Amino acid sequence: MTITVIGIGLIGGSMAISLKENGFADRIIGVDQSQDNLDKAVRRRLIDEDMDLESAIVESDIIVLSIPVDAMLQILPKVLDLVDDQVVIDVGSTKMELMKSVENHPKRKQYIGTHPMAGTEYSGPEAAIPNLFSKKTTVICDAKQSKKEVVDLVEKMYNSMEMKILHMDAESHDIHTAYISHISHISSFALALTVLEKEKDEKTILDLASSGFSSTVRLAKSSANMWVPVFQQNRDNVLDVLDEHINSLSKFRTLLIKKDFKKIHELIKQSNDIKRILNS
Amino acid sequence: MTITVIGIGLIGGSMAISLKENGFADRIIGVDQSQDNLDKAVRRRLIDEDMDLESAIVESDIIVLSIPVDAMLQILPKVLDLVDDQVVIDVGSTKMELMKSVENHPKRKQYIGTHPMAGTEYSGPEAAIPNLFSKKTTVICDAKQSKKEVVDLVEKMYNSMEMKILHMDAESHDIHTAYISHISHISSFALALTVLEKEKDEKTILDLASSGFSSTVRLAKSSANMWVPVFQQNRDNVLDVLDEHINSLSKFRTLLIKKDFKKIHELIKQSNDIKRILNS
Numbered sequence: 001m002t003i004t005v006i007g008i009g010l011i012g013g014s015m016a017i018s019l020k021e022n023g024f025a026d027r028i029i030g031v032d033q034s035q036d037n038l039d040k041a042v043r044r045r046l047i048d049e050d051m052d053l054e055s056a057i058v059e060s061d062i063i064v065l066s067i068p069v070d071a072m073l074q075i076l077p078k079v080l081d082l083v084d085d086q087v088v089i090d091v092g093s094t095k096m097e098l099m100k101s102v103e104n105h106p107k108r109k110q111y112i113g114t115h116p117m118a119g120t121e122y123s124g125p126e127a128a129i130p131n132l133f134s135k136k137t138t139v140i141c142d143a144k145q146s147k148k149e150v151v152d153l154v155e156k157m158y159n160s161m162e163m164k165i166l167h168m169d170a171e172s173h174d175i176h177t178a179y180i181s182h183i184s185h186i187s188s189f190a191l192a193l194t195v196l197e198k199e200k201d202e203k204t205i206l207d208l209a210s211s212g213f214s215s216t217v218r219l220a221k222s223s224a225n226m227w228v229p230v231f232q233q234n235r236d237n238v239l240d241v242l243d244e245h246i247n248s249l250s251k252f253r254t255l256l257i258k259k260d261f262k263k264i265h266e267l268i269k270q271s272n273d274i275k276r277i278l279n280s
Numbered sequence: 281m282t283i284t285v286i287g288i289g290l291i292g293g294s295m296a297i298s299l300k301e302n303g304f305a306d307r308i309i310g311v312d313q314s315q316d317n318l319d320k321a322v323r324r325r326l327i328d329e330d331m332d333l334e335s336a337i338v339e340s341d342i343i344v345l346s347i348p349v350d351a352m353l354q355i356l357p358k359v360l361d362l363v364d365d366q367v368v369i370d371v372g373s374t375k376m377e378l379m380k381s382v383e384n385h386p387k388r389k390q391y392i393g394t395h396p397m398a399g400t401e402y403s404g405p406e407a408a409i410p411n412l413f414s415k416k417t418t419v420i421c422d423a424k425q426s427k428k429e430v431v432d433l434v435e436k437m438y439n440s441m442e443m444k445i446l447h448m449d450a451e452s453h454d455i456h457t458a459y460i461s462h463i464s465h466i467s468s469f470a471l472a473l474t475v476l477e478k479e480k481d482e483k484t485i486l487d488l489a490s491s492g493f494s495s496t497v498r499l500a501k502s503s504a505n506m507w508v509p510v511f512q513q514n515r516d517n518v519l520d521v522l523d524e525h526i527n528s529l530s531k532f533r534t535l536l537i538k539k540d541f542k543k544i545h546e547l548i549k550q551s552n553d554i555k556r557i558l559n560s
Contacts, residue, residue, distance in 0.1 A: 068551045179474070194459070210398060256519050268507060278501065
């Protein structure tokens with residue numbers, strides 16, 4: 001099995017290592033607009049070789065698109081124009097707009113939208129790591145729009161990476177990821193800004209940064225090039241969740257103003273229920 | 281050197297192990313209102329023995345108070361009433377109110393307020409771990425209010441734990457911790473509530489929880505009994521920072537509404553500057 005990965009960054013590079021190491025792929029071809037990234041990927045043995053897009057597609061059984069979601073809108077139709085019976089997937093963080101962009105493409109049934117829910121705050125081929133996906137969940141979207149053989153092969157691929165598969169329509173996917181991923185990023189970016197603003201006057205403040213703080217703002221290291229297009233494509237859902245999150249914070253604010261510490265205690269107890277999820 | 285630790289939880293228990301293991305203490309006495317905690321602490325070898333408060337103080341060179349900050353206001357004056365020339369420290373997360381509560385105590389100079397900036401989202405003696413404090417920062421507050429020998433001994437103790445020492449007045453401490461610790465907790469509690477509220481309708485949502493989400497809401501597992509008194513004692517500072525954080529989030533909200541993604545890109549780039557701190 002030959003797999004082409006378009007976009008050899010954190011996600012594409014980590015998939016490349018996983019699929020080669022677990023034996024699902026015999027050969028990984030890398031395609032990337034940055035020759036520097038490709039050279040790094042060859043040196044790190046993330047890919048076996050690099051090629052231009054057209055040649056790579058001819059040689060491949062599966063083509064994985066792992067590029068920022070704005071570029072995805074440009075490249076996916078182009079890839080579908082070029083495929084014959086190859087299987088095409090994307091691994092982007094938003095789905096509605098992308099699915100819509102190819103809904104009438106004659107090769108639509110060769111494509112399936114997926115989203116492996118894993119990542120770190122780093123990016124680029126140097127950030128790629130093995131086992132990033134193991135035991136995590138991947139979403140497969142609107143499987144009925146694809147050929148059965150395509151779905152079967154893609155499920156087999158994710159199974160080889162030891163991922164749990166969850167089927168979902170694109171609309172639900174975009175709502176859920178707004179809650180479970182996109183809002184965490186906005187919350188971290190905003191918290192980092194709040195504290196960095198204060199640091200302008202108080203130079204010592206950040207000597208105190210403890211592991212709790214680091215954990216909460218870790219995602220604020222994430223790449224703007226990757227995340228802005230996600231917020232752009234999932235704007236309406238992100239706005240809904242952001243409103244709800246600001247409401248939750250305002251609830252704490254009102255209770256602090258009223259000195260209603262009994263009710264704050266209740267809210268914290270309720271929020272502790274998150275243990276149920278994080279420990280599972 | 282005999283050290284009494286009052287409150288054998290995450291912080292007290294971890295200090296007990298560290299100070300015994302590094303040889304600074306020959307003997308650790310535990311005092312706790314829960315006999316169950318004391319039994320666990322003896323079984324886990326966090327302490328050598330348990331005692332009542334009065335007997336423990338007589339036997340000790342240093343007394344460490346590591347109890348929730350509301351209980352601290354009750355117990356610290358009581359401990360100072362009982363000491364002769366023993367050294368007393370607390371390790372609580374707020375300082376202004378506590379310092380004020382003992383400012384006229386005849387034994388004030390035997391006491392020094394400190395705050396080792398380390399912790400996890402867990403609590404109780406089962407959460408105590410060695411090396412929790414190593415390479416972290418501890419704050420020592422208003423050292424001029426204490427005898428020089430007291431300051432020297434406490435610095436020696438924190439040095440033995442490989443902690444970096446930062447001197448600060450109580451007022452600055454409470455402002456800084458509001459930024460660097462207390463707001464992270466409120467942000468996590470609020471985010472957990474936001475997502476748990478949504479989960480009532482959408483059962484599958486939390487199958488998607490990725491490591492990014494887990495990191496951002498990890499602190500929402502924290503104990504209400506410990507944190508409510510912190511917010512109570514540091515209410516004004518926490519309110520200021522919470523207002524600023526809600527403002528930062530509202531900035532993202534406004535830009536999303538206006539679809540000003542260029543400006544969102546700039547904000548994210550600014551927030552990325554947090555790397556400088558988190559990697560140091």
